[in-house]
Amino acid sequence: AETIRIAVTPGDGIGPEVVSEAVRCLEKLRARHGLALEWTRFPWPSHAWHEEHGESMPEDALTQLQAYDAILLGALGDPGPMDDSERYLLPDSISLAPLLDMRKGFDQWVCERPARLLPGARQYLADERAKDIDMLVIRENSEGEYVSQGGRLRKGTEDEVATQMEVFTRKATDRIIRYGFEQARLRAAQRVKEGRTRSFRTLDGRTCESQVCLVTKRNALRYWGDMYTEAFEAISQEFPDVAVHHELVDAACMKFVQSPWAFDVVVASNLQGDILTDLAAVLSGGMGVAPSCNLNPTNPDMPSMFEPTHGSAPDIAGQGVADPTAMLFTTARMLEWLGRRDPALAAAGKQLFDAVAADLAEQSGNPRSTHEIGSAICQRLDG
Amino acid sequence: AETIRIAVTPGDGIGPEVVSEAVRCLEKLRARHGLALEWTRFPWPSHAWHEEHGESMPEDALTQLQAYDAILLGALGDPGPMDDSERYLLPDSISLAPLLDMRKGFDQWVCERPARLLPGARQYLADERAKDIDMLVIRENSEGEYVSQGGRLRKGTEDEVATQMEVFTRKATDRIIRYGFEQARLRAAQRVKEGRTRSFRTLDGRTCESQVCLVTKRNALRYWGDMYTEAFEAISQEFPDVAVHHELVDAACMKFVQSPWAFDVVVASNLQGDILTDLAAVLSGGMGVAPSCNLNPTNPDMPSMFEPTHGSAPDIAGQGVADPTAMLFTTARMLEWLGRRDPALAAAGKQLFDAVAADLAEQSGNPRSTHEIGSAICQRLDG
Numbered sequence: 001a002e003t004i005r006i007a008v009t010p011g012d013g014i015g016p017e018v019v020s021e022a023v024r025c026l027e028k029l030r031a032r033h034g035l036a037l038e039w040t041r042f043p044w045p046s047h048a049w050h051e052e053h054g055e056s057m058p059e060d061a062l063t064q065l066q067a068y069d070a071i072l073l074g075a076l077g078d079p080g081p082m083d084d085s086e087r088y089l090l091p092d093s094i095s096l097a098p099l100l101d102m103r104k105g106f107d108q109w110v111c112e113r114p115a116r117l118l119p120g121a122r123q124y125l126a127d128e129r130a131k132d133i134d135m136l137v138i139r140e141n142s143e144g145e146y147v148s149q150g151g152r153l154r155k156g157t158e159d160e161v162a163t164q165m166e167v168f169t170r171k172a173t174d175r176i177i178r179y180g181f182e183q184a185r186l187r188a189a190q191r192v193k194e195g196r197t198r199s200f201r202t203l204d205g206r207t208c209e210s211q212v213c214l215v216t217k218r219n220a221l222r223y224w225g226d227m228y229t230e231a232f233e234a235i236s237q238e239f240p241d242v243a244v245h246h247e248l249v250d251a252a253c254m255k256f257v258q259s260p261w262a263f264d265v266v267v268a269s270n271l272q273g274d275i276l277t278d279l280a281a282v283l284s285g286g287m288g289v290a291p292s293c294n295l296n297p298t299n300p301d302m303p304s305m306f307e308p309t310h311g312s313a314p315d316i317a318g319q320g321v322a323d324p325t326a327m328l329f330t331t332a333r334m335l336e337w338l339g340r341r342d343p344a345l346a347a348a349g350k351q352l353f354d355a356v357a358a359d360l361a362e363q364s365g366n367p368r369s370t371h372e373i374g375s376a377i378c379q380r381l382d383g
Numbered sequence: 384a385e386t387i388r389i390a391v392t393p394g395d396g397i398g399p400e401v402v403s404e405a406v407r408c409l410e411k412l413r414a415r416h417g418l419a420l421e422w423t424r425f426p427w428p429s430h431a432w433h434e435e436h437g438e439s440m441p442e443d444a445l446t447q448l449q450a451y452d453a454i455l456l457g458a459l460g461d462p463g464p465m466d467d468s469e470r471y472l473l474p475d476s477i478s479l480a481p482l483l484d485m486r487k488g489f490d491q492w493v494c495e496r497p498a499r500l501l502p503g504a505r506q507y508l509a510d511e512r513a514k515d516i517d518m519l520v521i522r523e524n525s526e527g528e529y530v531s532q533g534g535r536l537r538k539g540t541e542d543e544v545a546t547q548m549e550v551f552t553r554k555a556t557d558r559i560i561r562y563g564f565e566q567a568r569l570r571a572a573q574r575v576k577e578g579r580t581r582s583f584r585t586l587d588g589r590t591c592e593s594q595v596c597l598v599t600k601r602n603a604l605r606y607w608g609d610m611y612t613e614a615f616e617a618i619s620q621e622f623p624d625v626a627v628h629h630e631l632v633d634a635a636c637m638k639f640v641q642s643p644w645a646f647d648v649v650v651a652s653n654l655q656g657d658i659l660t661d662l663a664a665v666l667s668g669g670m671g672v673a674p675s676c677n678l679n680p681t682n683p684d685m686p687s688m689f690e691p692t693h694g695s696a697p698d699i700a701g702q703g704v705a706d707p708t709a710m711l712f713t714t715a716r717m718l719e720w721l722g723r724r725d726p727a728l729a730a731a732g733k734q735l736f737d738a739v740a741a742d743l744a745e746q747s748g749n750p751r752s753t754h755e756i757g758s759a760i761c762q763r764l765d766g
């Protein structure tokens with residue numbers, strides 16, 4: 001098979017620490033399965049912005065990265081030092097810009113964040129049914145609230161007016177909704193294969209094996225809310241086997257806490273998806289275990305980007321205590337995704353996922369360093 | 384004292400049922416305390432929109448309501464019948480419009496939603512510290528994401544572009560943030576009075592008795608995020624006794640589930656506040672117990688509006704099973720608010736709050752009808 005090339009961007013904060021463990025696992029898997037896989041490291045920490053000889057993400061970063069088949073990112077956002085009045089010198093709009101630049105530049109229009117409460121993960125909800133949580137939140141990742149249009153009129157005066165425009169296109173709406181329905185079907189098929197089934201009710205009383213819940217705030221944000229609703233109704237006709245549901249974002253957040261086991265696939269806008277996926281991360285045990293990916297499923301020339309949901313957590317960086325679980329689940333997802341190019345990668349991804357899940361089930365609660373967790377998982381990959 | 388006049392708008396769905404219990408309690412309190420209080424009923428259910436002789440909120444509703452000192456609202460939003468393809472005839476942008484019209488028309492620029500997990504309320508979180516949840520979420524209620532500006536270009540075509548503008552003014556930002564700091568001080572003073580204290584850390588290591596947490600999404604929605612941040616920094620200088628904190632909305636939602644007991648006062652924009660207050664409602668036991676109010680603290684000619692956080696729940700309407708607890712806590716808050724005009728009302732409000740809380744503590748879990756709960760609380764008001 002042709003060699004698959006990965007750009008590894010550890011970033012800053014705990015990023016490099018958790019990425020080291022991911023790379024050890026990749027080495028193991030490559031050796032064991034003879035994978036045609038290679039990778040190149042791009043340090044680019046945010047805080048290097050301050051340093052004369054350090055280099056945060058350079059101007060031509062996207063051009064450099066585009067040559068790769070995927071990007072494996074640790075975390076970004078360490079603002080570096082503070083000034084005398086304890087304000088960070090580096091605003092987070094700069095330290096985090098590369099994330100948004102990659103999503104936009106490579107048109108990674110899908111952000112996928114699954115939430116399952118795997119054995120061993122911390123359960124925040126009192127209800128025992130939390131064990132049945134198994135949802136996939138699909139966030140529109142290319143437009144909406146994140147278009148960065150707007151400005152500040154009479155900036156800094158008491159008459160200031162700040163505006164922020166939300167822009168939604170029917171094209172991007174259709175593609176993300178259709179992607180949601182396709183994932184719902186795939187998930188149902190996968191469940192059948194594994195002998196697990198779920199059932200969801202349609203409005204007209206039929207029973208389906210999967211569901212898509214559309215989230216909007218159409219009662220207050222009417223323009224795109226109505227467009228989303230119309231697109232959802234139209235596309236749902238193509239998927240009569242998938243039950244549909246609509247929630248307002250406030251109610252959806254509430255139900256994520258009250259009855260999250262009732263959701264299957266959830267489709268939401270960029271900002272509402274951002275909020276829902278942080279909640280979904282908690283439902284699956286917290287940031288330490290939550291994977292994430294930014295996909296461009298349509299253009300094979302554009303690399304997709306795989307990053308854990310967590311940030312760079314500068315407060316615990318450098319201590320070797322960050323949990324690499326989320327990073328390793330993310331790496332497994334990357335391999336699975338690359339499996340469309342080479343099935344051996346998909347198999348390796350599955351092996352990695354199983355090893356991480358087994359480690360979580362057996363070892364959680366046991367305080368271990370980042371490196372110890374990585375080692376335990378590497379050992380499982382040998383076994 | 385001059386007579387205080389309340390406009391009672393039961394609305395639709397479970398609104399009229401829970402409002403009936405509120406009115407019974409008001410009657411009791413008026414008789415017992417000789418309150419100079421009277422009220423007028425305005426039915427105006429949303430679904431009357433369909434009916435030839437029914438009347439949903441009329442054109443001149445705001446003019447009628449403005450004559451009152453406060454508005455006590457049950458719930459709105461029952462869409463009425465569906466059409467043949469199971470679509471509601473009445474879009475929620477219409478059924479709910481009166482809510483938004485009142486908030487805007489009377490410049491009710493503060494929405495206050497407290498979250499305390501009172502004894503007897505359902506605890507959704509596994510952690511025992513949930514018992515210590517005691518926060519007040521203050522939502523900017525006059526602008527921001529809710530200005531209804533925008534539109535749909537090439538509507539209904541595959542080239543459609545839907546826009547929604549967010550508009551924030553420094554004036555409204557300053558007033559809501561200052562209100563937040565004032566509430567933090569008042570809450571700290573109240574706690575001291577009750578012999579409960581809490582302590583919060585400032586960035587420079589001092590300890591304070593109260594805290595304000597500002598929520599934004601300034602790393603992605605920069606324009607108003609930066610303006611909010613600057614306003615917050617400036618106003619915090621006037622309140623050196625209050626600790627300050629900043630959270631991004633996604634992280635804030637996560638922490639509402641992971642460690643909600645760490646929050647005191649939370650200030651957020653209209654939409655982000657909408658989301659956070661639904662989560663806060665869950666933290667305090669669910670929609671059945673969550674009060675809410677929409678205040679205009681600056682213009683005494685404009686009535687404030689008091690409504691539970693819950694909606695009209697048409698699915699359980701008419702069965703007499705809705706929990707009136709949220710409505711009664713809301714009524715208590717209204718009396719407390721009107722106490723600035725007549726201290727006897729504040730005393731009555733406190734008595735009502737205590738009676739509802741006592742009922743919750745003793746009777747919860749015991750399945751009772753709406754009317755039974757109302758009767759039990761009325762009895763306590765006699766006791």
Ligand SMILES: CC(C)[C@H](C(=O)O)[C@@H](O)C(=O)O
Binds near residue numbers: 096100274603633
């Ligand atoms: C860092 C930030 C800009 C980003 C986002 O809002 O998308 C993050 O919260 C995420 O969810 O990946």
Ligand SMILES: CC(C)[C@H](C(=O)O)[C@@H](O)C(=O)O
Binds near residue numbers: 482
């Ligand atoms: C009904 C709806 C328009 C309203 C809002 O979004 O403000 C509701 O969710 C609320 O929180 O009062």
